[in-house]
Amino acid sequence: MSSKCSMLIETQPLDMWSWEVISSEFQQKMNLNLDEKPKELENPIIKNYLVNPCKVCSEDPCLNYHPGQKPRREILYLGGSRWSYSYKKCLRKKCENPKCPDAHSLEEILYHPKYYKTLKCNYILKDSICERFGKLCPYIHDLEKPQDRQVNPLKINQxxxxxxxxxxxxxxxxxxxxxxxxxxxxxxxxxxxxxxxxxxxxxxxxxxxxxxxxxxxxxxxxxxxxxxxxxxxxxxxxxxxxxxxxxxxxxxxRHDRVLDQCGEIEQLINRCEESSKQFSELRNKNSLFQKFLCSMCFGNKSQYILKCGHTKCNECQVSTLCSLCQKPAIPLIKILF
Incomplete structure (x- = not known):
């Protein structure tokens, strides 16, 4: 196949639901020609916070991640008001897919271009700096204005x-x-x-x-x-x-309804797993409790363990022989609850 023909195949318009399986970098090159670069990416905190490992702390505050901190994926603009991942929390259990369309950490939510500086901070300012998050606070304070995205209304198509x-x-x-x-x-x-x-x-x-x-x-x-x-x-x-x-x-x-149902199914699976764990714990406790029920009536707690191995409560009358095994019914141990 000629190089000219291969170029035509590579530049075919992307299907809006196939972007998850294609590299974000490729989409970025395809779509940035049609859209202006969003002003959110001009903010170094949104663009670089916890994206790269720290070698030498030369800035205050340092935007790179240090040992013990979870790295944050770089947010890329894909064009058409789309980003490489959203600020919604991923519902998949222990998802490590770097191209997952949902957020994997609290930092990926708070410092997302659509979420950053949109909610009010609950902490006060001390010397014009947030006493909880410092200069990296992702919330709005009384002296600040909500982030203005400066979106051209005629270009909104998502x-x-x-x-x-x-x-x-x-x-x-x-x-x-x-x-x-x-x-x-x-x-x-x-x-x-x-x-x-x-x-x-x-x-x-x-x-x-x-x-x-x-x-x-x-x-x-x-x-x-x-x-x-x-x-x-x-x-x-x-x-x-x-x-x-x-x-x-x-x-x-619609494909988005299928994706919504997948998320709902994953939530149901997680709930079923939690219910299964709780049920197994209760079953173990119940089996342990059954061992200390009266062997005669199975309704009351056992008070004595007989020499033959069976148990009895105070209400069950036992003669000289055990009614279950016909062995001498001699109380051996008194159980104290």
Missing amino acids: FDLATFKTTPCPIRKIHNRKICFYYHRPIEKRRNPIKYAYTTEACRKHVCTNLEMCNKCHTNNEYIYHPSVFRKNPCRLNEKCLVKEICPFYHID
């Missing part, structure tokens, strides 16, 4: 459940509002479920005084796009659905 319909639409041109990722009226607005912990229960107050801190749903979008409800039921329109990319219901032909 659905994100956390940010969908959470900000007002900045697009001034005429566009299709049904598939727009921003809200245009207050009735469309929803809160980020990661920042605000609210349930799927509807708020009954006509005018809620808790506003964004309310722990209940305020709009229809907050309910149908809640993580505990989102894409748990099938879409009735099926193939006739015109908004499959942002549809809150799952379609049979």
